[in-house]
Amino acid sequence: MSKPAYIEFAAKDLAATKAFFQKVFQWRFEDYGPAYTAFFATNFEGGFYEAPLASSVKSGGALLVLYAEDLPACLAQVEAAGGEISQDIFVFPGGARFHFIEPSGNELAVWSEKAAPEAS
Template identity: 60%
Template sequence: MSAHKKLNYVEFAAADLIATKAFFSAVFDWQFIDYGPEYTSFSADTAGLDGGFYQAPLSSLTQHGAALLVFYSENIAQTQAKVEQYGGSIIKPIFDFPGGCRFHFTEPSGNEFAVWSEHN
């Protein structure tokens, strides 16, 4: 259910929709609904937030001022290994920060995300 004045949806460009869908399905158990060949959506039920990917040769990177969406993991080392196994690239290996640790990665279409945990 949509809530007044609350974040509701996020969209990302994806140069390779098929690879991006396969990655998020394998690593984070997301499910997708396709709306034609150039758009696919994911839901809060499997992703935590509703959103989608649209076909475009662009990517979202923090070095260019993009917002960073951060996943939570109960086992950060296992999640990092899965990201690498399914075609993600680690761009900042696990590092500590006050309150936990995290790593940054790009998925097959080049969008940057991060994963955090309370412990390493």
């Protein structure tokens, strides 16, 4: 049986991307040369490689969905750290989520099984 083990994203600005994910999600990073950094999140690992590309749902990219217990608080942290909200909090069967663009242009999402009161 196989399960996802590692995910990689392009990043046009490695320093800004690292600072964003450290501040908002407390990811740890380890650089492997000037053009690659690995990240260590709570439940998974991955990396960012320097390239003028970005992943988005509109272009058919995979959507990495992170978890937060308090969506409104997480959304505020994303904005305060320089992220752009691409889809505000919305409710769906099983919870609620929002989408954001990090400083290098990659789109990710954050979900919670708890529907945010203002999104209901």
